[in-house]
Amino acid sequence: xxxxxxxxxxxxxxxxxxxxxxxxxxxxxxxxxxxxxxxxxxxxxxxxxxxxxxxxxxxxxxxxxxxxxxxxxxxxxxxxxxxxxxxxxxxxxxxxxxxxxxxxxxxxxxxxxxxxxxxxxxxxxxxxxxxxxxxxxxxxxxxxxxxxxxxxxxxxxxxxxxxxxxxxxxxxxxxxxxxxxxxxxxxxxxxxxxxxxxxxxxxxxxxxxxxxxxxxxxxxxxxxxxxxxxxxxxxxxxxxxxxxxxxxxxxxxxxxxxxxxxxxxxxxxxxxxxxxxxxxxxxxxxxxxxxxxxxxxxxxxxxxxxxxxxxxxxxxxxxxxxxxxxxxxxxxx
Ligand SMILES: [Zn+2]
Numbered sequence: 001x002x003x004x005x006x007x008x009x010x011x012x013x014x015x016x017x018x019x020x021x022x023x024x025x026x027x028x029x030x031x032x033x034x035x036x037x038x039x040x041x042x043x044x045x046x047x048x049x050x051x052x053x054x055x056x057x058x059x060x061x062x063x064x065x066x067x068x069x070x071x072x073x074x075x076x077x078x079x080x081x082x083x084x085x086x087x088x089x090x091x092x093x094x095x096x097x098x099x100x101x102x103x104x105x106x107x108x109x110x111x112x113x114x115x116x117x118x119x120x121x122x123x124x125x126x127x128x129x130x131x132x133x134x135x136x137x138x139x140x141x142x143x144x145x146x147x148x149x150x151x152x153x154x155x156x157x158x159x160x161x162x163x164x165x166x167x168x169x170x171x172x173x174x175x176x177x178x179x180x181x182x183x184x185x186x187x188x189x190x191x192x193x194x195x196x197x198x199x200x201x202x203x204x205x206x207x208x209x210x211x212x213x214x215x216x217x218x219x220x221x222x223x224x225x226x227x228x229x230x231x232x233x234x235x236x237x238x239x240x241x242x243x244x245x246x247x248x249x250x251x252x253x254x255x256x257x258x259x260x261x262x263x264x265x266x267x268x269x270x271x272x273x274x275x276x277x278x279x280x281x282x283x284x285x286x287x288x289x290x291x292x293x294x295x296x297x298x299x300x301x302x303x304x305x306x307x308x309x310x311x312x313x314x315x316x317x318x319x320x321x322x323x324x325x326x327x328x329x330x331x332x333x
Contacts, residue, residue: 107189108176117192118173127169129200129324137299138165139326159299161291161306161317165204166324167196170295174323178294182228190228193322194235201236201290201320208242208318209287214305215274217254232322233292242290245283249305250275258297266300274305276312284312291317296324 105112106119113119118126132144134151137159141151168174177193180186198205213229230246237244253273258266276284289309291302296319306317 107180107186108173117189118177122173125173127171128196129166129168136163138163138324159306160303160310161319163204164296164299164302164319164321164324165201166296166321167193167200168323170323170325178323181231182294187226187231190231190235194232194239197232197320197322198236198239204290204318204320205236205240205242207288208290210243210245210283211237211290211292212245212249212309214291214293214301215249215251217251229293232294236292236320245280248276248280248283249308250277258301263298263300266298267303270301270304274308276308281312284309284314286313286315288316289314289318291319293319293321294323296321
């Protein structure tokens, strides 16, 4: 019973931290603005609209990775299954207690929101990328130049990959979502972000044999505990049924952060950093690969990954990201 109570406390503490950005008995981590009276009711009213536009999967916020566990077979695994179910029940109770005590906050503006993710207002501030765009790079055009016409960028610097698509432009709300997923363990955002990526990359995913997330170096993976591209790829694989090959591509050399580097520095920073593992080459050889990442900036990382996949004889490499940086001065023809 004591263990049950402590498990409940742990789950409650974790949910509290996620919702409020503060620890139950600890220092403030993220300062949430004071909520105005009445704000809750008005936002809750719009919450239904948000849910209809973009339904979130219930229960996905707790541990989406557990959902992939194989069905239990032996007595030990059966017991583990029972314990997991009990833990799930505790989590449900803790979540219910928190729902009563404290509403979920929008990840971007930290106003109360019904469900997980972003509120209706922040959702409307996300710039979803829609046609017309460059068929090669997916960069949006300000006017439609006609089918098959490429952007100047694609002609001047053709990438190693075939096509790239992104769900949204990398702006303020998108940046908050990406950072929350990457640095604050907000894996509960992955289902919504993954769904938007599926919509943006439908054309690519329809032809795909396998999904490959851009890997982290194992040292960074340890410190961050999970790979955000892997979390997005798992969601996309579950939704589309396209096979996932998380371990196929490896980062064989730790690289510096790309932030603050010039275009050519970025390219040389990641050159030779990726390799297809010898024991996983069957997953790649002759396959049409969709490479998954959170953000596309200069394209240096995705290009280096695409080269590594093509060296391992991938039939084709496309790229699907959540957000891409769009340089408005260079985008249109
Ligand atoms: Zn918001």
